[in-house]
Each structure stands twice: as structure tokens, then as C-alpha cells.
Amino acid sequence: MNWLVIMAGGSGERFWPMSRRTKPKQLQPIVGKDSMIQQTVARLRPLFDPARIVVVTNRVQAPQVRRQLPGVKHVLAEPVGRNTAPCIGWAAEVIRRRDPGAVMAVVPADSWIGDVDRYRQVVRDALALAAEREVLITIGIKPTSPQTGYGYVRLGKRLNQRFFQAREFVEKPDMATARRYVKSGEYRWNAGMFVWSAATITAAFQQHQPAMAAQLAQIKDARSLARIYPKLEKISVDYAIMEPADNVVVANGDFPWDDVGDWPAIERHFAKDAAGNVARGAFMGVDAQGCVVVSDAGHFVGLIGVTDLVVVHTADATLVCRKQDAQRVKELVVKLGAEPRFAQLL
Amino acid sequence: MNWLVIMAGGSGERFWPMSRRTKPKQLQPIVGKDSMIQQTVARLRPLFDPARIVVVTNRVQAPQVRRQLPGVKHVLAEPVGRNTAPCIGWAAEVIRRRDPGAVMAVVPADSWIGDVDRYRQVVRDALALAAEREVLITIGIKPTSPQTGYGYVRLGKRLNQRFFQAREFVEKPDMATARRYVKSGEYRWNAGMFVWSAATITAAFQQHQPAMAAQLAQIKDARSLARIYPKLEKISVDYAIMEPADNVVVANGDFPWDDVGDWPAIERHFAKDAAGNVARGAFMGVDAQGCVVVSDAGHFVGLIGVTDLVVVHTADATLVCRKQDAQRVKELVVKLGAEPRFAQLL
Numbered sequence: 009m010n011w012l013v014i015m016a017g018g019s020g021e022r023f024w025p026m027s028r029r030t031k032p033k034q035l036q037p038i039v040g041k042d043s044m045i046q047q048t049v050a051r052l053r054p055l056f057d058p059a060r061i062v063v064v065t066n067r068v069q070a071p072q073v074r075r076q077l078p079g080v081k082h083v084l085a086e087p088v089g090r091n092t093a094p095c096i097g098w099a100a101e102v103i104r105r106r107d108p109g110a111v112m113a114v115v116p117a118d119s120w121i122g123d124v125d126r127y128r129q130v131v132r133d134a135l136a137l138a139a140e141r142e143v144l145i146t147i148g149i150k151p152t153s154p155q156t157g158y159g160y161v162r163l164g165k166r167l168n169q170r171f172f173q174a175r176e177f178v179e180k181p182d183m184a185t186a187r188r189y190v191k192s193g194e195y196r197w198n199a200g201m202f203v204w205s206a207a208t209i210t211a212a213f214q215q216h217q218p219a220m221a222a223q224l225a226q227i228k229d230a231r232s233l234a235r236i237y238p239k240l241e242k243i244s245v246d247y248a249i250m251e252p253a254d255n256v257v258v259a260n261g262d263f264p265w266d267d268v269g270d271w272p273a274i275e276r277h278f279a280k281d282a283a284g285n286v287a288r289g290a291f292m293g294v295d296a297q298g299c300v301v302v303s304d305a306g307h308f309v310g311l312i313g314v315t316d317l318v319v320v321h322t323a324d325a326t327l328v329c330r331k332q333d334a335q336r337v338k339e340l341v342v343k344l345g346a347e348p349r350f351a352q353l354l
Numbered sequence: 355m356n357w358l359v360i361m362a363g364g365s366g367e368r369f370w371p372m373s374r375r376t377k378p379k380q381l382q383p384i385v386g387k388d389s390m391i392q393q394t395v396a397r398l399r400p401l402f403d404p405a406r407i408v409v410v411t412n413r414v415q416a417p418q419v420r421r422q423l424p425g426v427k428h429v430l431a432e433p434v435g436r437n438t439a440p441c442i443g444w445a446a447e448v449i450r451r452r453d454p455g456a457v458m459a460v461v462p463a464d465s466w467i468g469d470v471d472r473y474r475q476v477v478r479d480a481l482a483l484a485a486e487r488e489v490l491i492t493i494g495i496k497p498t499s500p501q502t503g504y505g506y507v508r509l510g511k512r513l514n515q516r517f518f519q520a521r522e523f524v525e526k527p528d529m530a531t532a533r534r535y536v537k538s539g540e541y542r543w544n545a546g547m548f549v550w551s552a553a554t555i556t557a558a559f560q561q562h563q564p565a566m567a568a569q570l571a572q573i574k575d576a577r578s579l580a581r582i583y584p585k586l587e588k589i590s591v592d593y594a595i596m597e598p599a600d601n602v603v604v605a606n607g608d609f610p611w612d613d614v615g616d617w618p619a620i621e622r623h624f625a626k627d628a629a630g631n632v633a634r635g636a637f638m639g640v641d642a643q644g645c646v647v648v649s650d651a652g653h654f655v656g657l658i659g660v661t662d663l664v665v666v667h668t669a670d671a672t673l674v675c676r677k678q679d680a681q682r683v684k685e686l687v688v689k690l691g692a693e694p695r696f697a698q699l700l
Contacts, residue, residue: 294685310686
């Protein structure tokens with residue numbers, strides 16, 4: 009049977025103040041009306057029975073995940089975050105024990121996808137391939153611009169219309185390298201979306217991460233989870249499995265995709281006014297240009313004379329930062345965390 | 355008897371979004387804990403019986419003025435704003451009819467004063483002089499910096515320790531001229547604070563504004579007020595009376611004074627943090643410098659990477675503007691006024 013694993017353990021700090029510890033980015037409607045995770049489920053619902061959807065999250069987010077996804081029964085709560093390899097390995101264990109012949113798709117909870125029909129077809133084809141062959145499939149997104157914030161996968165031999173062998177995974181490049189990657193046509197964005205059979209990924213863990221595979225096999229109940237999980241190595245599935253593996257296949261992800269990584273990213277998903285401002289909520293500008301304004305509950309934001317700012321208003325906190333500093337929202341969140349009087353803002 | 359007239363008809367648009375039509379700047383705690391008009395009354399209470407305090411405001415603000423100043427019985431509501439000459443002329447009529455021997459001080463509702471004891475002494479001395487002599491006294495503030503936003507009065511002959519004859523009133527100067535004014539020691543800021551007897555100001559209106567004086571004399575009740583007031587010339591008391599008059603005396607205002615004309619002005623009245631930010635309310639900055647933050651009701655404001663911004667948060671609206679654009683808040687208010695959906699924000 010086909011299973012879906014949704015990775016939803018992120019803290020979403022770059023989307024503060026909308027994103028909070030108990031309700032981070034993936035549980036917020038950053039783009040669209042539903043939360044990112046609700047959109048992720050809706051997008052793939054035609055392919056997966058809700059009884060075979062597994063969400064891996066953490067303890068503080070689990071209640072809100074259950075509330076937002078009432079049809080989803082398998083909500084796994086990590087006792088601590090350990091990056092994507094333990095998360096995926098644990099989900100694979102859980103699924104394999106229930107359904108040894110399972111085929112799994114693994115996706116992040118918080119991406120945006122532009123052409124859902126195309127996306128579903130790519131996942132469908134990958135599920136079919138993974139059911140037939142012992143391959144680890146990564147969905148590689150055809151780059152539309154030289155992004156320096158993404159990892160890339162280099163294509164090897166073309167297998168057919170839809171798939172390539174993977175040649176190598178490469179780190180986030182500098183701009184010149186990114187431009188070369190895009191121009192060459194040989195590279196795809198590594199979007200953290202995978203498809204494989206439970207048997208194949210289990211074998212891959214046993215081969216490339218034997219210690220972790222043994223630890224994961226011992227997780228049987230809440231007690232063993234709490235004992236073992238914190239001891240697992242904090243490592244990404246890319247480093248732990250995909251890079252050393254020689255049976256990696258790249259599915260050609262020829263659909264618009266965006267990881268919506270920070271506030272300025274939402275510019276790509278909403279109409280701009282004549283001055284290049286993007287506003288969600290009641291907004292007016294006087295000589296304001298290129299700003300991103302997000303405001304909830306009818307609260308009005310007025311900007312005068314400012315350029316390239318992010319302004320986000322929520323009930324108890326407002327953020328104003330330069331677009332170029334959008335990644336530094338994390339620094340503000342760390343600073344807030346150091347002051348007990350601001351604890352309720354995290 | 356000594357009477358106090360408080361001019362409180364301003365719309366306070368430059369302090370939007372805190373200042374609103376029905377509760378503008380003078381009715382808000384822009385600096386300090388009480389509203390500006392409450393501070394104005396408290397400052398002069400030792401000199402004036404509340405029964406002899408007259409507040410001139412407009413119809414939309416009058417209810418809030420009465421609420422904030424429960425001891426003050428005389429709240430005059432202008433049917434329409436007509437600048438300071440009609441406002442003062444009307445108040446003088448009202449006072450003279452009750453107390454023909456009255457001496458009046460006239461002050462704006464929304465100034466800040468740094469040394470209240472000194473200020474009271476200046477007003478006390480002016481009241482004494484005005485009771486003795488037929489002079490129009492303006493309290494001229496000793497300039498501490500070359501302000502281009504204020505009008506100035508040039509000093510003539512020194513009369514005694516406290517008073518000078520006025521030589522001339524001059525308009526808002528350019529920076530070079532303002533510097534020269536300050537350096538010379540011959541100029542005082544025109545702060546819109548006046549002291550005279552009711553008889554002397556009435557005579558001055560009859561001499562310099564005979565038409566207006568005749569119109570004001572006809573205002574007897576609400577009906578005549580509504581009929582006549584809108585026909586009065588819109589003109590300042592400086593133009594209408596002080597400039598043509600030859601019996602003007604300048605009281606030496608040697609106390610700190612500030613008209614608190616826009617949001618950046620509040621910087622002068624609150625402590626700055628290490629990065630030069632002034633914050634009222636919950637605030638944290640990451641590389642934010644020279645900003646002015648005003649936030650109510652515990653709402654948090656976080657700034658990252660921004661310089662010299664004004665950020666003001668209220669329950670239903672937030673303003674973000676460059677300090678240098680603080681006067682342009684009026685433009686935003688005009689734009690808001692043109693959109694019915696934003697009417698509740700005015």
C-alpha cells in the first residue's frame with residue numbers, strides 16, 4: 009500500500025511573529041487560506057488514504073496537528089528534534105511493522121507547489137517505480153532561477169521520460185555556481201521530497217547507518233522512544249543516506265515549487281500594488297515601495313517613505329525588518345527567548 | 355480675577371494613529387502619563403480657579419474634554435475651526451461679559467514645559483503686569499537650538515528683569531537665519547502663549563479687526579454661534595492682532611518648552627537605549643538604531659536592521675514611517691479619509 013510521511017517538526021522561527029513554538033509556520037496560513045500542512049495533505053489526498061498518512065512532529069505541536077488534521081490518525085511526536093534521518097527512519101519503522109510491503113512518499117509540511125496535477129503525477133509515477141525497483145527516489149525540482157539557498161542534485165543517466173540516475177548531491181552554491189547549474193540543465197533543486205519502499209529505505213539505513221538502524225528497531229513504545237530517540241545522531245537524510253547510496257534516482261519535478269523560507273518569499277505568491285508592495289490585510293502606503301505587509305484581524309498598517317521593509321502584525325507582537333534581514337528574525341527570537349518577560353511571545 | 359483660556363481645537367493629525375478626530379493629540383498622553391490637556395491644567399491649577407478655566411475646542415472633542423477635565427465648567431465648542439483669532443476673540447467675549455475686569459492667560463493645550471515652577475512664575479508676573487498696564491503680552495521662549503519650525507519674536511527695549519518690548523514678529527526662518535537668531539540672543543520662540551486683560555484684548559480686536567469684533571459681539575447663544583462663527587475670518591491671532599499692535603510686550607520665557615509637534619519630538623522626552631532608540635512599550639531591537647517606538651497595551655514591537663524609523667502601534671492601526679517623513683503622517687490621514695472603509699481609523 010502507499011503511505012505518506014509528512015515531516016512537520018520545524019520551529020518556523022523565520023516566520024515569527026506569526027509562527028510560534030506551538031503553532032509554527034507549517035500550522036499557519038503563510039500562503040493561501042489553509043495552513044501549510046493542511047494544504048500539503050489536501051494536495052496528496054487523492055493518492056493516499058488518510059489512514060495511511062503519518063505526520064512526524066514534536067510534542068508541543070502534536071495537539072495542534074491533530075486539531076488541524078482530524079482525519080489523520082498517525083501523528084508521531086518526537087521527544088526531541090534529531091534532523092531528518094531519525095525522523096524518516098522512525099516513520100519507516102512504524103510503517104514497515106504495519107505494512108511490510110509499503111511504498112512511502114516523504115514530504116515536508118511547509119512547501120508551496122504551483123501545479124498540483126503535475127505534482128501528483130510525479131508522485132504517482134515515483135510510487136509506481138518504487139514499488140517495482142529497489143531505488144531511493146528524490147524529487148528534483150527543475151530550477152527556474154539561480155537560488156543560493158537550496159542544495160542541488162546533479163543528474164546522471166536518463167532512465168526514461170520521468171527519471172534520471174542521480175550523479176551527486178551538492179551543497180548550497182555561490183551565485184556564480186548556481187547560475188552555471190541552472191544554465192547547464194543538469195541540476196535539480198533538492199526539495200526534501202522522497203519516494204521509496206519501506207523495505208528499500210530500511211535496507212539503506214542498515215547499510216549506511218547500521219547503528220541508527222539498530223536503535224530505531226528498538227523503539228517499541230513511549231518508554232523506549234523517550235530512552236532511545238535523544239541518543240540518535242542528529243543528521244539529515246541527505247548526508248546519512250542519499251549521498252552514500254548508489255541506488256538514488258531523481259524524479260523530474262517539472263512543477264513550480266517554493267520552500268517559502270522567509271517573509272520576503274511570500275512576495276512570489278501575492279499580487280503587488282503599483283509601488284511593488286505586497287499586502288495581506290488592511291494596508292495603505294505613502295511613498296512606500298517594495299514592502300511586504302502581513303496583518304491579521306482587520307488591523308491596519310500604514311507605511312510612509314519606507315522601502316523594502318517587512319511588516320508583520322499579530323495580536324500581541326509586530327515585526328519590522330528590512331527584507332535583506334529576513335533571515336535574522338531568528339536572532340530576534342533568540343533574544344526574546346533570553347528574557348522571561350517575553351516568554352509568551354515565543 | 356485671573357482667567358485661563360486653553361486652546362484645544364487641534365486635530366493632531368501628525369500624531370495619528372494614536373491621535374484621532376474625537377481624541378486628538380491634546381487628549382492623549384503623548385508625553386507623560388496624563389493627557390496633554392490634563393497636564394496643561396495641572397500645571398496652572400495653582401494660579402487659576404477651575405471655575406475660571408475656559409477650554410475652547412470643537413464639537414467632536416467637547417465630550418472627551420469634559421470627561422478628562424471634570425472640574426472645568428466652561429468648555430466652548432466651536433462649530434467650525436477658524437484659527438486662533440476667532441477662538442481667542444470668542445473666549446475673551448465670554449469672559450469679559452462675566453467679569454469685565456478679567457485678566458486672561460491663553461495657552462495651547464498640547465505643549466510640554468520643563469520647569470513648571472519657573473513657568474508659573476512667568477505667568478504670574480505676566481498676569482500682574484497685564485492687570486496694571488494695557489499691554490498684550492506674549493511669552494517668548496528663549497531658544498535653545500536653531501528651530502526652523504517655529505515663528506520668532508524679536509526683542510525691543512528691555513522694560514525690566516522680566517519683560518521686553520516686542521520689536522517684530524518673524525516667520526519660520528531657514529536654518530542659517532535660525533542660527534543667527536539664536537546666536538544674537540535678540541529672538542524668542544513664539545509659543546502661542548499670551549497674557550492680557552479682557553479689556554485690552556477687546557480693544558485690540560476693535561482696533562485691528564473691527565469686523566470680527568462686531569461679529570463676535572453678536573454671539574449670544576447657540577443659534578447665533580452657529581450662524582456667525584462660520585463667517586468669521588480664518589486667521590491667526592499673530593497676524594490679526596499681535597503683528598499690527600504697538601503695545602506688545604514679550605515675557606522672558608526662560609523655561610524649557612517644546613510644542614511636541616510630531617512623533618520624533620517625543621525623543622526629547624524619554625531615555626534612549628544604547629542604540630539611540632526611544633521606546634514606550636514592549637520593545638526589542640536587533641541592529642535597530644535611532645528609532646522611535648510607541649506601543650500600547652503590552653503589544654510587543656521587534657525591529658531588525660532599521661534606522662531612524664517611527665513605529666506606532668495602537669489597537670486597530672500601526673504606523674511605520676521614516677523620522678524625516680513624520681510631518682507626512684497628515685498625507686496618510688488625508689488618504690485614509692478618502693476611503694470610506696477606513697473611516698473608523700480617523
